[in-house]
Amino acid sequence: MSWTAVLLLAAGAYAFKVLGLVVLGGRALPPRVARCVALLPAALLPALIAVQTLTTEDRWVLDARAAGVAAAIIAAWRRAPFPIVIAVGALVTALVRAAG
Amino acid sequence: MPPDPPRPGRGDREPEGRGPQANDPGVTGPGASEPPPPHPVTASLVLGLAVGAFGISFGVLATSGGLSTAQACAMSLLVFTGASQFAAVAVVDAGGSTAAALGSALLLAARNGAYGLSLADVVRGRLATRLLAAQLVIDESTAMATAQRDPADQRRGFWVAGASVFVFWNLGTLLGALGGDAIGDPQRYGLDAAFPAGFVALVVPHLRSLDGRLAAAMGVALALVLVPVAPEGVPVLAASLAVLLGLRARPATGGER
Numbered sequence: 001m002s003w004t005a006v007l008l009l010a011a012g013a014y015a016f017k018v019l020g021l022v023v024l025g026g027r028a029l030p031p032r033v034a035r036c037v038a039l040l041p042a043a044l045l046p047a048l049i050a051v052q053t054l055t056t057e058d059r060w061v062l063d064a065r066a067a068g069v070a071a072a073i074i075a076a077w078r079r080a081p082f083p084i085v086i087a088v089g090a091l092v093t094a095l096v097r098a099a100g
Numbered sequence: 101m102p103p104d105p106p107r108p109g110r111g112d113r114e115p116e117g118r119g120p121q122a123n124d125p126g127v128t129g130p131g132a133s134e135p136p137p138p139h140p141v142t143a144s145l146v147l148g149l150a151v152g153a154f155g156i157s158f159g160v161l162a163t164s165g166g167l168s169t170a171q172a173c174a175m176s177l178l179v180f181t182g183a184s185q186f187a188a189v190a191v192v193d194a195g196g197s198t199a200a201a202l203g204s205a206l207l208l209a210a211r212n213g214a215y216g217l218s219l220a221d222v223v224r225g226r227l228a229t230r231l232l233a234a235q236l237v238i239d240e241s242t243a244m245a246t247a248q249r250d251p252a253d254q255r256r257g258f259w260v261a262g263a264s265v266f267v268f269w270n271l272g273t274l275l276g277a278l279g280g281d282a283i284g285d286p287q288r289y290g291l292d293a294a295f296p297a298g299f300v301a302l303v304v305p306h307l308r309s310l311d312g313r314l315a316a317a318m319g320v321a322l323a324l325v326l327v328p329v330a331p332e333g334v335p336v337l338a339a340s341l342a343v344l345l346g347l348r349a350r351p352a353t354g355g356e357r
Contacts, residue, residue, distance in 0.1 A: 024216075
């Protein structure tokens with residue numbers, strides 16, 4: 001990979017970040033649009049969780065990660081502190097993976 | 101910390117009254133009172149450590165895929181979007197063209213634009229500050245900031261998570277690129293599940309409102325349906341279409357139930 005490619009990628013990645021945060025963001029929005037923008041994390045983060053947990057490349061996969069994240073959901077539901085939720089997720093995944 | 105009233109974030113979501121929630125069948129969780137969101141500093145350090153392990157992997161993968169140590173480190177400093185970096189290196193390693201590598205990586209980076217939009221009210225101040233902040237707009241900082249109720253905690257969550265991930269990701273990359281593959285495959289420790297697990301804890305506050313739950317359900321469905329047919333990066337990005345449900349008309353009283 002050339003330096004040009006590295007720098008192009010850096011510029012492109014930064015363009016997305018700055019476009020949302022600085023160029024488009026922070027304007028006064030009509031209430032309905034503001035409601036939509038406020039919902040972005042609620043829509044994107046669970047989708048990210050699902051993709052990171054239940055897929056590999058372009059396939060749906062049910063593997064050790066699903067067990068780990070299911071355990072993490074239970075831990076979060078039981079109001080375990082954040083580090084515990086993460087540890088439970090990783091540990092259960094590792095154990096299921098080692099057993100499988 | 102000034103004792104501001106609880107506030108879910110920007111926008112005019114429903115008020116988070118404590119009283120009525122006890123009888124609200126839609127509220128998930130074992131009790132009526134809200135648990136405190138994860139502490140921004142502790143949680144960010146924990147996330148940072150997990151990110152560091154993947155930084156090492158990235159450093160190893162990048163240099164074995166033909167990048168120099170300087171290039172690998174420059175990528176982590178300047179691109180600073182883990183999934184994009186892994187994708188770019190994987191495409192090049194598999195013999196793909198530079199254009200293909202850039203295309204895959206940028207598709208994965210596009211969701212940071214959506215994150216930036218939602219963080220615009222959190223990250224304020226001088227233009228120089230916001231231009232610097234923009235580099236830290238990633239999954240982790242967005243999740244940490246928007247999980248917090250209090251505006252000051254949201255700001256702190258953004259900066260601390262962003263800085264923690266930045267430091268550990270770059271340290272990890274340097275170690276990995278220098279050949280310090282001390283820990284081996286992070287998957288052996290289940291660390292690939294650490295991120296979705298951590299995001300689970302950070303997503304809980306978004307699920308308190310009906311709109312939040314609907315957006316989450318639609319986002320998950322859209323993303324999973326698209327995974328087999330769309331290029332990597334598109335499914336999560338497309339999940340943002342779920343926010344259009346915020347356009348629904350609702351009674352002037354502000355209630356939505």
